[in-house]
Amino acid sequence: MTMNRILRTGRVLLLGLLALPLLATAADEAGVPEAVRQLQKGSPEADLQFEAAPGEALKELVQLLKPLDTLSAEFTQRVFSQNGNAMQSVEGSFKARRPGHFYWKTDPPSAQTLVTDGDFIWLYDPDLEQVTVQKMSGEIQTTPALLFSGEVAAIDEHYTVSLVVTGDKDPDEFRMFELKPKAKESLFETLRISFLEGKPVALLIQDGLGQFTVLELRSVKVNPAIEGSVFKFEVPDGVDVIKDF
Numbered sequence: 505m506t507m508n509r510i511l512r513t514g515r516v517l518l519l520g521l522l523a524l525p526l527l528a529t530a531a532d533e534a535g536v537p538e539a540v541r542q543l544q545k546g547s548p549e550a551d552l553q554f555e556a557a558p559g560e561a562l563k564e565l566v567q568l569l570k571p572l573d574t575l576s577a578e579f580t581q582r583v584f585s586q587n588g589n590a591m592q593s594v595e596g597s598f599k600a601r602r603p604g605h606f607y608w609k610t611d612p613p614s615a616q617t618l619v620t621d622g623d624f625i626w627l628y629d630p631d632l633e634q635v636t637v638q639k640m641s642g643e644i645q646t647t648p649a650l651l652f653s654g655e656v657a658a659i660d661e662h663y664t665v666s667l668v669v670t671g672d673k674d675p676d677e678f679r680m681f682e683l684k685p686k687a688k689e690s691l692f693e694t695l696r697i698s699f700l701e702g703k704p705v706a707l708l709i710q711d712g713l714g715q716f717t718v719l720e721l722r723s724v725k726v727n728p729a730i731e732g733s734v735f736k737f738e739v740p741d742g743v744d745v746i747k748d749f
Contacts, residue, residue: 561667562660565681568699569656574601577724581610586714603655604640605735619737626737635739639749651697662686668696677701 576599583592596610604622609615617628625638651659659665668680683695694710703726710716739745 561681562665564667564679565665565697566656566659568679568702568704569651569659572602572704572726574727574730575599575724576728576730577721579722580720582718582720584716584718591715599730599734601730601735607734617737619735621735621737626739628737628740628743630740633742634744634746635737636746636748659683663695678705 576597578597579595581594581596582590585591592614594610594614596608598609599607604620606618606620608618610617615630617626617630619626619628620640623640625640627636627638628634663683663685666682666684668682670678670680678698678700680696680698683697685692685695692709692711694708696706696708697704698706707719708716
């Protein structure tokens with residue numbers, strides 16, 4: 505199984521991404537920014553305006569991400585068609601620690617576990633009773649996982665960053681950034697990450713077919729202590745191991 509196959513199977517987020525602590529949904533908090541509400545409704549907000557200084561946008565994004573050394577959260581991940589029709593919804597949790605450590609688990613009926621320790625990636629599918637092991641490579645830096653478990657300084661190398669101008673209904677402390685991969689071949693075309701009062705609140709990933717994935721987080725902890733054992737995958741008894749290296 506190639507690296508691209510593993511990352512796609514892991515919903516491209518690897519991150520999850522996913523990358524993105526502290527998303528309050530409309531049901532959780534009345535003060536949700538309008539731009540986030542639109543994502544929850546399945547609207548990718550195609551008609552956006554951007555600030556003219558991408559260098560300043562990159563600088564601001566790095567300043568927001570740099571203090572996030574570790575993250576943990578539960579999440580709801582929704583996949584929408586190009587027309588905004590809901591295609592899939594899964595629940596799960598993730599933990600991240602810089603550099604290169606990530607734990608991502610989705611619940612049944614779409615159960616999967618993806619773990620990285622900086623050297624290897626384990627992808628466990630309990631339905632198939634199979635674990636695929638892959639060495640980490642430079643390709644991991646082109647995924648949204650870079651935002652939460654990679655080196656923040658590498659963002660400029662892999663993305664063009666713009667600051668999105670949102671509507672008047674959004675509070676002044678709400679910021680949205682759009683990231684476009686610089687590589688000609690990428691797992692996605694657009695990534696948008698939003699912050700409220702300095703904390704990430706939403707993430708959207710849009711692929712070349714127009715489909716997009718929205719990640720909503722809850723029970724978020726910023727910079728919690730995370731044991732190293734979380735990022736060491738223990739293969740369950742009776743499970744096949746496929747080594748792709």
